[in-house]
Amino acid sequence: MEEAMARLEELIATARRAEEAVAEWSARRFTGRADEGRIEATTDALGVLLDLRIHPLSxxxxxxxxxxxxxxxxxxxxxxxxEAARDELMPDR
Structure with a gap:
């Protein structure tokens, strides 16, 4: 019974760590640049565009x-x- 409880506690701890990692990833912002950095797009973890900055020169x-x-x-x-950050988080996907 003690072994089963230890396994259960380890599973719960693993699930909490996974949940925290997903929450951290989903709160991150990701940036892509083009035109020598003069165009900058920012998305959330799901790829939703949050911000787009275009330099006047572009x-x-x-x-x-x-x-x-x-x-x-x-x-x-x-x-x-x-996507790369998600793949790091969930390599077996």
Whole structure:
């Protein structure tokens, strides 16, 4: 019975650690940059866009299509950073 209780306590402790790790990961913000760092996208852990900053120089020198491509690149980089962090947290996924 003592061995079973010890196993149960270890399982509970492991579950708490996992829950804390997930909570920490989900609260993180992830940033991706493009156009030499002049475009910066920030997402949450799920990849939801939270902030987008575009330097005036990027707006001035890039045409609309290239600006859209660079914005998309920054967002994708932020999303990939979030995915990489999730994969670190849950490698067996």
């Amino acid at each position: 707006r001035a020198r890039l045409d609309a299509r290239r600006l859209a491509d660079e914005i998309t690149a920054a967002i994708v980089r932020a999303e990939r950073a979030a």
